[in-house]
Amino acid sequence: xxxxxxxxxxxxxxxxxxxxxxxxxxxxxxxxxxxxxxxxxxxxxxxxxxxxxxxxxxxxxxxxxxxxxxxxxxxxxxxxxxxxxxxxxxxxxxxxxxxxxxxxxxxxxxxxxxxxxxxxxxxxxxxxxxxxxxxxxxxxxxxxxxxxxxxxxxxxxxxxxxxxxxxxxxxxxxxxxxxxxxxxxxxxxxxxxxxxxxxxxxxxxxxxxxxxxxxxxxxxxxxxxxxxxxxxxxxxxxxxxxxxxxxxxxxxxxx
Amino acid sequence: xxxxxxxxxxxxxxxxxxxxxxxxxxxxxxxxxxxxxxxxxxxxxxxxxxxxxxxxxxxxxxxxxxxxxxxxxxxxxxxxxxxxxxxxxxxxxxxxxxxxxxxxxxxxxxxxxxxxxxxxxxxxxxxxxxxxxxxxxxxxxxxxxxxxxxxxxxxxxxxxxxxxxxxxxxxxxxxxxxxxxxxxxxxxxxxxxxxxxxxxxxxxxxxxxxxxxxxxxxxxxxxxxxxxxxxxxxxxxxxxxxxxxxxxxxxxxxxxxxxxxxxxxxxxxxxxxxxxxxxxxxxxxxxxxxxxxxxxxxxxxxxxxxxxxx
Numbered sequence: 001x002x003x004x005x006x007x008x009x010x011x012x013x014x015x016x017x018x019x020x021x022x023x024x025x026x027x028x029x030x031x032x033x034x035x036x037x038x039x040x041x042x043x044x045x046x047x048x049x050x051x052x053x054x055x056x057x058x059x060x061x062x063x064x065x066x067x068x069x070x071x072x073x074x075x076x077x078x079x080x081x082x083x084x085x086x087x088x089x090x091x092x093x094x095x096x097x098x099x100x101x102x103x104x105x106x107x108x109x110x111x112x113x114x115x116x117x118x119x120x121x122x123x124x125x126x127x128x129x130x131x132x133x134x135x136x137x138x139x140x141x142x143x144x145x146x147x148x149x150x151x152x153x154x155x156x157x158x159x160x161x162x163x164x165x166x167x168x169x170x171x172x173x174x175x176x177x178x179x180x181x182x183x184x185x186x187x188x189x190x191x192x193x194x195x196x197x198x199x200x201x202x203x204x205x206x207x208x209x210x211x212x213x214x215x216x217x218x219x220x221x222x223x224x225x226x227x228x229x230x231x232x233x234x235x236x237x238x239x240x241x242x243x244x245x246x247x248x249x250x251x252x253x254x255x
Numbered sequence: 256x257x258x259x260x261x262x263x264x265x266x267x268x269x270x271x272x273x274x275x276x277x278x279x280x281x282x283x284x285x286x287x288x289x290x291x292x293x294x295x296x297x298x299x300x301x302x303x304x305x306x307x308x309x310x311x312x313x314x315x316x317x318x319x320x321x322x323x324x325x326x327x328x329x330x331x332x333x334x335x336x337x338x339x340x341x342x343x344x345x346x347x348x349x350x351x352x353x354x355x356x357x358x359x360x361x362x363x364x365x366x367x368x369x370x371x372x373x374x375x376x377x378x379x380x381x382x383x384x385x386x387x388x389x390x391x392x393x394x395x396x397x398x399x400x401x402x403x404x405x406x407x408x409x410x411x412x413x414x415x416x417x418x419x420x421x422x423x424x425x426x427x428x429x430x431x432x433x434x435x436x437x438x439x440x441x442x443x444x445x446x447x448x449x450x451x452x453x454x455x456x457x458x459x460x461x462x463x464x465x466x467x468x469x470x471x472x473x474x475x476x477x478x479x480x481x482x483x484x485x486x487x488x489x490x491x492x493x494x495x496x497x498x499x500x501x502x503x504x505x506x507x508x509x510x511x512x513x514x515x516x517x518x519x520x521x522x523x524x525x526x527x528x529x530x531x532x533x534x535x536x537x538x539x540x541x542x543x544x545x546x547x548x549x550x551x552x553x554x555x556x557x558x559x560x561x562x563x564x565x
Binding site: 001002004005006009012013016017079080081083084085086087088089090091253254255 | 269309312313314315316331332333334335337339341344345346347349350358359361362363364406410
């Protein structure tokens, strides 16, 4: 109940944040404009528009996830609102899990709104609902869930929100590029480089595996087994980061 | 009455970020609070009052020593029976007063009906009803402080910890806060509060702990039971012999003011002897006053001159 109360309050804070509305409105506009441009084109252009719109949903989602993920914990600490929470019968793990669930709920709402707008516009021009767009939206939520876990973990360690934001942003870029590490783990590479690449392979979040925008836009099938596997991966990765965040935060003094 | 809160050798030190030098914030504080007591923690700025209270509620971890609540180490579950008002309470700007209290009531795990009843009761008792839908960012300092008290009282705590509850309040607000704290004793709540305003502590507390340089220097009993340091006897129409007899049991020479003489007596036995002497000499007793050093005198005796200027 306490975790739920913190999650609900976190989601309410995000929803009442004017900056979030500005980003969301801009994102919906970008998706709509892209779709409208596509509608006056012919043939494969619609595929390009879906790809572009899904990329917009993902990038705006990332911007919101980093902004909220980094600011939520730091605001609680900076404004000392956390004193009123942790002086009550609330364990620190309940606080972190509550924040995480609240942020994920907000991102489900945000990505859901953007994806719904895209679904509606595409359906209006194609005359049918392309549900694979919703699948891409779902995968984006999983990707953002990992980023929120990264943001909370980093915020539990570092005090400055700017540094936490930069580290989370870097984790996103590295995670999207994690697939390239395959090239460095081959037997023909120097041992040191192979070891480094192998370590990074296990540590970095494989966000590239969660990005199915291209397949969806170009009509390639995404196997349910693949979706299940990456969903389990995303949940496990977020869970481990959350445990680390709880560990670090439980050692932190609230001076 | 039993002990509700006990601090045993409570110590907190931190390391300087650059030199790693140990900085002691609280140094071996020992104190036991009885049930239904009002205890004041007074000291200059930086004395260690807020750090001590943060250690009690678990926002900071002790470097040494322990905090016992009703005889057991104070853990997360025990905080259900404790209310805490931080110094300058901070709330979520985007919530109204009623939403704020409802949120905190949820953190205490109160069921929906109970939650609603307690929030409505506190809004009424603390005169917050007209502001129930107002965003907390629009509230005055005094109203915010009342919201802070309300959130601390949601669980009907057995122990209420208030960090500088009078800070920033106008005279009417201070009077209201004093009445509120006195009223809490009436419903069986133990209160510990920090302050550097001595008249507030004198007006409210059963006992006051003077903290300076992180150490509990003295615990002063204020209400009723305290034994005075001596007595001042004022008498008239005294003979020279009777006056000499009085001076033999006094702690200093008799001082004259017109035909009135004043002598300082060290204790009750001396008072009894002096009264018999005055009656035996057909003298008149004008007054007998117990002498207790003021809290301010005791406080200033412990506080370094430079700290007094804070």
